[in-house]
Amino acid sequence: MTKLQVTPRNGEIVLSERVGRISVSATLAVMMEAEKLRAEGADIVDFGAGEPDFPTPDNVKEAAIRAIRENFSKYTAAGGTLEARKAIANRHAADFSTSYAPSEVIATAGGKQAIFNMISCLINPGDEVLLPVPYWVTFRDVINYAGGRANLLETREEENFDLTAEMVKNALTPRTRLVIVNSPSNPSGAVIAAREFERILEVTAGHGAVLLTDECYCQFLYEGRPFSVAALPGAKDHVVVVGSLSKTYAMTGWRLGFALAPAPLVSAMVKLQSHSTSNPSSIAQKAAIEALTGPQDSVQTMLKEYRRRRDFVVEKLNGIRGVSCTIPRGAFYAYPNVGAFLSSGVSGERGRAGNGAPSTNELAKKLLREAGVAVVPGEAFGTEEHFRISYATSLETLAEGLRRLQGFFSGQSH
Numbered sequence: 349m350t351k352l353q354v355t356p357r358n359g360e361i362v363l364s365e366r367v368g369r370i371s372v373s374a375t376l377a378v379m380m381e382a383e384k385l386r387a388e389g390a391d392i393v394d395f396g397a398g399e400p401d402f403p404t405p406d407n408v409k410e411a412a413i414r415a416i417r418e419n420f421s422k423y424t425a426a427g428g429t430l431e432a433r434k435a436i437a438n439r440h441a442a443d444f445s446t447s448y449a450p451s452e453v454i455a456t457a458g459g460k461q462a463i464f465n466m467i468s469c470l471i472n473p474g475d476e477v478l479l480p481v482p483y484w485v486t487f488r489d490v491i492n493y494a495g496g497r498a499n500l501l502e503t504r505e506e507e508n509f510d511l512t513a514e515m516v517k518n519a520l521t522p523r524t525r526l527v528i529v530n531s532p533s534n535p536s537g538a539v540i541a542a543r544e545f546e547r548i549l550e551v552t553a554g555h556g557a558v559l560l561t562d563e564c565y566c567q568f569l570y571e572g573r574p575f576s577v578a579a580l581p582g583a584k585d586h587v588v589v590v591g592s593l594s595k596t597y598a599m600t601g602w603r604l605g606f607a608l609a610p611a612p613l614v615s616a617m618v619k620l621q622s623h624s625t626s627n628p629s630s631i632a633q634k635a636a637i638e639a640l641t642g643p644q645d646s647v648q649t650m651l652k653e654y655r656r657r658r659d660f661v662v663e664k665l666n667g668i669r670g671v672s673c674t675i676p677r678g679a680f681y682a683y684p685n686v687g688a689f690l691s692s693g694v695s696g697e698r699g700r701a702g703n704g705a706p707s708t709n710e711l712a713k714k715l716l717r718e719a720g721v722a723v724v725p726g727e728a729f730g731t732e733e734h735f736r737i738s739y740a741t742s743l744e745t746l747a748e749g750l751r752r753l754q755g756f757f758s759g760q761s762h
């Protein structure tokens with residue numbers, strides 16, 4: 349029998365240095381732990397998962413069933429079929445008045461793969477990527493994997509985690525090649541206003557860097573109209589849009605995302621994709637075409653429900669002594685500050701040394717074990733005092749989880 353290549357001394361498998369630079373997604377880690385407890389019979393309220401609780405709309409399901417029946421089950425072009433790429437470009441044009449040609453579109457197995465491809469194709473070892481904090485976990489890991497350096501840019505909770513062009517300008521360095529923005533933000537729900545977005549683009553493009561705008565939550569906005577920076581005159585040369593059908597159409601498991609980018613970058617991403625996953629599922633592409641070109645009312649139905657849940661969750665969280673929560677203006681996450689329950693006492697008079705958990709990681713574990721509520725600790729998103737609560741779950745579940753949170757926190761020292 350052939351043996352795996354192992355180190356001669358301790359017999360351990362030697363992993364690449366590259367993979368050693370990334371960690372298991374903290375969101376998945378919480379889901380796995382909650383799953384384990386559930387399998388042992390525990391009653392867990394899960395606020396960890398970042399996915400809609402709504403089913404995929406029926407017209408989308410039907411399109412996929414049709415595709416299977418019609419044997420649309422072969423390889424497609426590695427970057428997605430022409431029909432799928434046109435549907436993606438046309439939807440973006442209809443929503444935001446952009447104009448992307450099919451050669452400027454790649455269909456991917458989820459937004460994650462678009463981000464992975466894009467960063468792999470753009471970042472050389474040592475290049476810097478400006479990443480606002482709190483950030484969505486995957487950005488940082490993919491930058492590390494590519495050998496880049498994440499230059500973390502703190503936003504302030506007192507200012508609703510707003511990112512401004514001034515902050516971006518002051519943080520750029522001669523090595524900055526990429527600036528990442530995610531509006532509405534996972535995890536904070538912060539939204540960049542159109543005028544500020546324009547200034548951020550000016551500053552980034554003026555510096556010769558690329559602006560990656562992650563629009564995965566672009567339709568889930570509680571104030572104002574959805575906006576894409578890619579619609580601004582001259583933006584297309586400097587902007588990469590990453591999008592996904594996962595949240596907009598409740599299709600997380602289907603794995604269909606995309607990027608809109610200058611054609612040479614798209615070609616490089618297709619080349620990379622052709623040697624890794626190749627085309628996204630042919631069936632999912634047909635489903636995506638229906639989602640993007642068919643009726644859009646399911647999006648508004650979800651948004652209406654998310655708004656109700658947001659209002660409920662934020663009010664309840666702010667009603668818990670020691671907890672404070674900014675109002676998310678988009679996406680479906682609340683990002684409450686629980687620093688008062690940490691022993692480190694990171695935020696001024698809050699938290700008293702000696703009491704409480706040493707970190708939100710530990711506090712989240714305690715919460716899961718003692719109250720049966722799964723949340724994602726803020727460390728995963730680069731802040732020390734927060735939890736991320738996904739409110740993409742029913743009002744009944746939210747009410748039960750918040751009742752448990754209230755009970756848990758009233759029993760903690762702060």
Ligand SMILES: Cc1ncc(COP(=O)(O)O)c(C=O)c1O
Nearest residue numbers: 458459460484534564592594605
């Ligand atoms: C900010 C952000 N971008 C991208 C994604 C990628 O989603 P998917 O790979 O399911 O399209 C997610 C998923 O949680 C996200 O929160």
